[in-house]
Amino acid sequence: MDPNDTAEFSALAASAGTLGVGLVLASRARPDPKYFVGSGKAEEIRACAEQHDADVVLVDQTLTPSQERNLEKLTGRRVLDRNGLILDIFAQRARSFEGKLQVELAQLSHLATRLVRGWTHLERQKGGIGLRGPGETQLETDRRLIAKRIRTLKARLEKLARQRDTSRHVRREVPVPTVALVGYTNAGKSTLFNALTGSATYVADKLFATLDPTVRQVKLAGVGEVVLADTVGFVRALPHELVAAFRSTLQEAREADLLLHVVDASDPLRDERIGQVREVLRSIGAGEIRELVVLNKIDLSLEKPRIVQGADGIAALVSVSAVTGDGLPGLREALAHAVRPNQVRRTLHLELLAAAVRSDLYRRNAVRIERQCEDGSWDLEVELDLTEVAKLLGSKGVNLVETHERTREQRVA
Secondary structure, eight states, X not given: OOXXXXXXXXXXXXXXXXXXXXXXXXXXXXXBTTBBBOHHHHHHHHHHHHHXXXXXXXXXXXXXXXXXXXXXXXXXXXXXXXXXXXXXXXXXXXXXHHHHHHHHHHHHHHHHTTGGGGGGGGSOOSOSTTTOOSHHHHHHHHHXXXXXXXXXXXXXXXXXXXXXXXXXXXXXXXXXXXXXXXXXXXXXXXXXXXXXXXXXXXXXXXXXXXXXXXXXXXXETXXXXXXXXXXXXXXXXXXXXXXXXXXXXXXXXXXXXXXXXXXXXXXXXXXXXXXXXXXXXXXXXXXXXXXXEEEEOHHHHTOOOEEEEOTTSSXXXXXXXXXXXXXHXXXXXXXXXXXXXXXXXXXXXXXXXXXXXXXXHHHTTOEEEEEEOTTSOEEXXXXXXXXXXXXXXXXXXXXXXXXXXXXXXXXXX
């Protein structure tokens, strides 16, 4: 096992509230069907647990139900694999109603494959009159109850997802750019979110300190209002149950105009973490969205603030410290350019019949200067995306003024 992976797993265990008392390392070409590890290593795990009087055995791998049961039987202690540990952390961290429903759904989906171990005392040991137990019937009853609860949770989450879609639809009606903060857990997303928005989102030096998405507005020079969404952090081998359960929450990333990919600059595996985050983004359909990488925590890595331009002339990487504030002005400037890469300033002439268009431009905070003409019409200097300008010029009573002004200037010259 990689030492960095061991450190991460220890951090996961600490985030779950456990105190590590012993560590057993193992290396195998392929998992053993019975214990995942070999029988000799399994005995070593049992001896270590007994020596330190451990309450639970944590395994940094995904175990099958039978492997989990066999290890529990051998060690005489509860065994929790990586997926179970992360689910436990999520259960502790969830605060919102939606977050709790998502965690419960993930837990039940995980439990459904391991249901048999909770009812082993009811299973039939042998056949014969008077020796058939009710275990099979009880298992089927319990499976039905879990399946029913899963259906209920999915229905509630779908309703909440529709409500969230309605909110997004309202935001799309007033086309305010949306930026989603994504990144490996504990990269400092929430600290950066607070620094950019002036919010007081919960921050802690723990993995998965915050789960529920937080959305705030921030004003950027030359762009106006921008919606910033802080999303759940990712981790190596994120359980598929959680990716599925949190799909609606992660939709904030899927629907964003720009992804602010926050990376811990002091992490020796930061390049690997970037790849792992991008893999999760691809799995939820957000792999093609424009990305601005933010190397955070440069106060720990002793780097200096810098901005690296991409081939298109737009910032692709910015290094900052959300704690000290170093590099944040440059990040704001790069963010304004990246979120609206095709934004231009144009002067539009609006006739009286285009009054509704004028109201809409003000509602979108796109107007920079207004001049009223003698006949009551308006000349508006606006900042919009090129495609939006082209769309407006297709409306009745809307014309581009700059063309005529430039023509006049050329004639005078």
